[in-house]
Amino acid sequence: xxxxxRLLAAIETLDTDADIxxxxxxxxxxxxxxxAVVSERMGSYRFPLVAIAAPQKGLANVxxxxxxxxxxxxxxDYLAMIDDDERPSRAWISALIDMQKRTGCDIxxxxxEPVFEPxxxxxxxxxxxFWSGAFEDGVIDMNWxxxxxxxxxxxxxxxxxxxxxxxxxxxxxxxxxxxxxxxSLGCRFAWANSALVFxxxxxxxxxLAWITRRAFRIGNSNMLAQLRWKFGRFGYAKAIxxxxxxxxxxxxxxxxxxxxxxxxxxNYCNWIRTTGKLAxxxxxxxxxxx
Numbered sequence: 001x002x003x004x005x006r007l008l009a010a011i012e013t014l015d016t017d018a019d020i021x022x023x024x025x026x027x028x029x030x031x032x033x034x035x036a037v038v039s040e041r042m043g044s045y046r047f048p049l050v051a052i053a054a055p056q057k058g059l060a061n062v063x064x065x066x067x068x069x070x071x072x073x074x075x076x077d078y079l080a081m082i083d084d085d086e087r088p089s090r091a092w093i094s095a096l097i098d099m100q101k102r103t104g105c106d107i108x109x110x111x112x113e114p115v116f117e118p119x120x121x122x123x124x125x126x127x128x129x130f131w132s133g134a135f136e137d138g139v140i141d142m143n144w145x146x147x148x149x150x151x152x153x154x155x156x157x158x159x160x161x162x163x164x165x166x167x168x169x170x171x172x173x174x175x176x177x178x179x180x181x182x183x184s185l186g187c188r189f190a191w192a193n194s195a196l197v198f199x200x201x202x203x204x205x206x207x208l209a210w211i212t213r214r215a216f217r218i219g220n221s222n223m224l225a226q227l228r229w230k231f232g233r234f235g236y237a238k239a240i241x242x243x244x245x246x247x248x249x250x251x252x253x254x255x256x257x258x259x260x261x262x263x264x265x266x267n268y269c270n271w272i273r274t275t276g277k278l279a280x281x282x283x284x285x286x287x288x289x290x
Contacts, residue, residue, distance in 0.1 A: 001033040003085045003200065008037065010087040012046045016094045023069060024051045024084075025062050034084075058169025059289060060162075063146065063178075067163050071156055079151045086112070086147060087198045095195035096150035099137065106155040106187040107179070109143040110195025117203045124206035126265040129214055130199070135191040143189050146175040148197040158185050170287035173221025180229035213288065215269045219276025220286040226277075240281055246274045 004024065011022055022045070026034030030053050038051040054065040063081070070079040078100070080093060092110070100108045114130040124130070133144065143149060156163070159182060168174035183189070204210065223239065231238045250271040257263035276286065 001037050004034060004037045005040075006087055006200070007082070007084055008041055008045070008049075013090055014088065014093050015090040018093060018097065020093070021048045021050070021073070023066065024049075025054050025066050025069075026051055027054045027057055027062050029053045029055070058166060059172060060164035060166045060169045060174040063164040063174065064162050064166075067156060067159075070151075076153055076156075078153065079156060081146045081149050081151075082197060083147045083199075085200055087200070088148075089194075089196040089198070092148075092195050092197060093150075095192045099190050099192035099195070100150060100152055103139055103190040104188070105139060105190035106152045107143055107182065108150045108152075108190045108192055108195070109145070110148045110192045110197060112145075112148050112197045112199050114199050114201045116201050116206065120201075120203060120206050123261055123265055124201075124211070126262040127211055128266050128269050129211060129218070130201060135193075137193050138190060140189050140191045142183050143179055143191075144176055146178075147199070148195065150195075155182055155187050158182075158187070168221060168224070170290040171221040171224065171285065172217055172288055173225055176222055177225040177228065180225055184229060211269065212272055213286075215272035216276035216279070217286045217288045219273035220280045220284065221276075222273075223277040223280040236281065239277075243274060243277045243281060247271070247278060250274050 008022070008024075014020075024034045024038050026032035028034070030051075032053070035051045035053075038049055042049050052065060052069055054062045066081065067079070070076055078097060080096060082088060096108045096110060099105075110132075111134075112132040114125075116125065132148070159178075163181075164174040164178050168177055179189075205214075223243075227235050227239060231242075250267060254264070254267040254271050257267045279286070
């Protein structure tokens with residue numbers, strides 16, 4: 001609940017004159033903490049504020065509830081998504097909208113910068129799991145996450161009824177699958193560096209055990225999306241070859257990065273992520289969100 005309060009407080013300071021409606025989707029139903037926080041702020045909040053319940057648990061279900069709600073809003077131009085443990089910069093929504101208008105792209109994303117708790121060791125700062133990709137402003141090949149994203153209404157109009165596949169509810173990776181699906185439907189993607197979002201990282205997420213589990217899960221769930229959208233005909237065989245080659249490559253990278261903390265942490269995460277892909281291909285399913 002405290003992280004949601006911080007998020008709502010940050011949204012209230014956005015530097016924008018856009019007609020915004022803030023919607024909180026609570027996976028715990030009307031008895032959840034999200035409804036309580038919205039009730040606290042509803043009377044005095046800067047923007048119209050509403051809470052809606054996701055009747056079924058699961059990340060894909062929550063995001064689909066948001067998409068279904070957005071499709072019912074008359075005159076909707078955009079749907080923006082941000083996680084409840086994040087805080088947008090003041091320029092966030094204006095930067096996303098401006099980039100969409102400049103490029104005409106259907107989906108626009110921006111960077112996520114981690115904010116670690118005081119006293120956190122230095123090595124987790126080098127973990128690529130906490131940092132978004134680095135791109136130049138403008139059109140990019142594809143976005144990979146929903147933690148900082150803007151959908152133009154066209155993307156919602158051409159996407160299937162359930163944009164986020166419930167098969168990913170327990171696995172995670174529903175965002176990667178959705179973006180690969182949208183790309184196959186002809187959607188274009190853009191990046192806005194000034195649409196910065198801050199991600200509060202608790203100390204519990206900076207342990208080697210947590211980072212290992214998360215990297216493994218990302219590789220495991222991403223392989224399902226890649227088998228659907230990337231490898232095509234003879235996909236399983238192609239995926240096995242590519243994954244085994246990647247495992248050998250990342251093993252070599254890890255071995256030769258012993259002297260550099262930055263490279264060692266990054267290569268370890270990539271190596272674990274590749275083992276997660278291999279595990280999926282061998283029948284293993286890591287259900288982090290079950």
